[in-house]
Amino acid sequence: MSTLPAASELTGHRRLRDWIGDRLLLLLTAGASIAAVALIVLIALKVLRSAHLAFSAFGLSFVKSSAWDVNHKVFGALPGLYGTAVSSLIALLIATPLALAIALFLSELAPTWARVLVGSLVETLAAIPSVVLGLWGILVLGPIAANHLEPWLSRWFGWLQVFSGQPSSSGILIAGLILAIMVVPIIASICRELFLQVPSELEEGALALGATRWEMVRGVVLTSSRPGIAAAMILGLGRALGEAIAVAQVIGAGWTIPTSLFKPGDTLASKIVEEFQGYSTKLQLSSLFYLGAILLVIGLVTNLFAQLIVRRFDVYRTGAR
Amino acid sequence: MAAVEQALTIDLRAGARARRRRLVNRIAEAIAILAAAVAVAMLVWVVWSVAERGASLISWSFLTGDLPIPFSPEVGGIGPLIVGSAIVVGIATAIALPVGVLIALFLEEFASNWLRVPIQLAIDLMTGLPSIIIAIFVFSALVYGHAENGVAGSLGLAIVMIPLITRATQEVLRLVPSDQREGALALGASRWRTVVGVILPASLGGILTGTVLAVARAVGETAPLLFATGIFGRTLQLNPTKAMPNMPVQIFIWSESPDPLDHRRAWATALVLMTLVLVMSLVARIALNWSRRNTTR
Known part of the structure; x- marks a missing residue:
């Protein structure tokens, strides 16, 4: 008899505890989520506000100017934009075909053991810290490029402006090569997932019609994952555009627009790495933030664009199934 | 007729x-x-390359010794760097793990559609944020006007880690069978009891794996630490409110130096860092593949 009131007391306690627990959990999870959104907004605001001094001094013509003179108080972003665009383009041009071929190997060709082994090794390539890859870039890849790759390029393709001039162990070309190594695993692992998602009825149908494996890949696999490949390339591009440390180590520093890819240059990110610590005037610091703001806008736009494609693609895929 | 025969x-x-x-x-x-x-x-x-060039310097005294004075012919050691990296990454993990898991819980268990979209977008954008942007943000928010400090670096690394942990947690939360979730609710368990007693234990392995991968990524991140901590600290530092020397920033500094001995120090430190990162990510990946195999069965 005496257990009954105790039990109801217990449920009463429990109900109160559950009420508090539920509210608390909701509050905590919602709070963390809203904080994440607020953080992104805060980062954008902080960078833009710190760039304000340079923006009010130079306006939008900052983007067109190639000056960077602390004493004469003139700054511009053009060489950095050029270096960022060119080094990322080189990276993408090298990495995309390589990554597609790797993804095709992993999804269509390799036996299971090779799929697991090579797949993990390619992912491991992405895990190497960029500062270590940059160190390797200066001390191993740089000398090889200067002694072998660049002389070879200028012998055969020297009639092109971009492959002319004195070989050098640090420059935009080497930055592009290092970025390519970073971008390959990103594009390869996304594309592998894409290719594995291609409905096997379509693949087998093509093979049954007498297509060779390559014809099946070209006609079915590559065609049906085209938007996804584009998204993977854009995500890889986003990584290449924003990489700062490894590029700062190998690009050689120079706020110019060199005609030769062998020559040193700078990207938006590498310029920030080089000068941020030792800035001497407020306008210079603000100009560095202006470079950062440009990079932030480019980075956010490329990411949004890739997300948009991936989302639409996902919808299309689940709708088709 | 002849033509038909020929065709046959x-x-x-x-x-x-x-x-x-x-x-x-x-x-x-x-x-x-x-x-x-x-x-x-x-x-x-x-x-x-890293192993070949780094191995010759590795010894107990190198791993535990004090940093060399710049331009000194003595090799010195990297003890303060290892301690600094451990503390900075440890604080970052202590911030990023709960925050990342809470965001994932909100997205998967609580959020209505109109809330999920902007939050998921923010997480995706955070993943794609160039780390140098995180670096200048942390500098202007926490270092400018103050001094270099380890906590600022930890916050920068936490911004790198949060979306990684959130993503990994979301993936395992989706794998928790809805029978378990609904079973707990049908037994009269409240929402938070279901989450704490059923959902989180079921996804603990996946969350830990994701965290190890995030730690492996954070240990090697240089940019978020570059303007926050590590340039000015030269000695063993246990107080995270002071500048803390750490491995990635010191590798960067040594790699830019003209001194060949600094290059050797950089290679040896890179070997330590890379071994740490590769072992962690390899272990996590094996665990991930193992658990995936178990869940699909």
Whole structure:
């Protein structure tokens, strides 16, 4: 008899505890989520506000100017934009075909053991810290490029402006090569997932019609994952555009627009790495933030664009199934 | 009639066209295999270069000793760097793990559609944020006007880690069978009891794996620490409100130095850092594949 009131007391306690627990959990999870959104907004605001001094001094013509003179108080972003665009383009041009071929190997060709082994090794390539890859870039890849790759390029393709001039162990070309190594695993692992998602009825149908494996890949696999490949390339591009440390180590520093890819240059990110610590005037610091703001806008736009494609693609895929 | 008979005798030997198609196929397959070999060779090349050049300096006194004075002929050690990296990454993990898991819980268990979209977008954008942007944000928010400090670096690393942990947690939360979730609710358990007692224990392994991968990524991140901590600290520092020397920033500094001995120090430190990162990510990946195999069965 005496257990009954105790039990109801217990449920009463429990109900109160559950009420508090539920509210608390909701509050905590919602709070963390809203904080994440607020953080992104805060980062954008902080960078833009710190760039304000340079923006009010130079306006939008900052983007067109190639000056960077602390004493004469003139700054511009053009060489950095050029270096960022060119080094990322080189990276993408090298990495995309390589990554597609790797993804095709992993999804269509390799036996299971090779799929697991090579797949993990390619992912491991992405895990190497960029500062270590940059160190390797200066001390191993740089000398090889200067002694072998660049002389070879200028012998055969020297009639092109971009492959002319004195070989050098640090420059935009080497930055592009290092970025390519970073971008390959990103594009390869996304594309592998894409290719594995291609409905096997379509693949087998093509093979049954007498297509060779390559014809099946070209006609079915590559065609049906085209938007996804584009998204993977854009995500890889986003990584290449924003990489700062490894590029700062190998690009050689120079706020110019060199005609030769062998020559040193700078990207938006590498310029920030080089000068941020030792800035001497407020306008210079603000100009560095202006470079950062440009990079932030480019980075956010490329990411949004890739997300948009991936989302639409996902919808299309689940709708088709 | 003769024409029909001729058409009925099919030539089974491959014609020139079929041979060409087969050749193209072979070439395409060879290129795919070659590409995979190139990627593996790059990894082996980088790892081997670091191991070969770094191994000669590695010794107990190098791992535990004090940093050398700049331009000193003594090799010195990297003890303060290892301690600094451990503390900075430890604080970052202590921030990022709960925050990342809470965000994932909100997205998967609580959020309505109109809330999920902007929050998921913010997490995706955070993943793609260039780390140098995080660096200048942390500098202007926490370092400018103050001094270099380890906590600022930890916050920068936490911004790198949060989306990684959130993503990994979301993936395992989706794998928790809805029977378990609904079973707990049907037994009269409240929402928070279901989450704490059923959902989180079921996804603990996946969350830990994701955290190890995030830690492996954070240990090697240089940019978020570059302007926050590590340039001015030279000695063993246990107080995270002071500048803390750490491995990635010091590798960067040594790699830019003209002194060949600094290059050797950089290689040896890179070997320590890379071994740490590769072991962590390898262990996590094996655990991930193992658990995936178990869940699909």
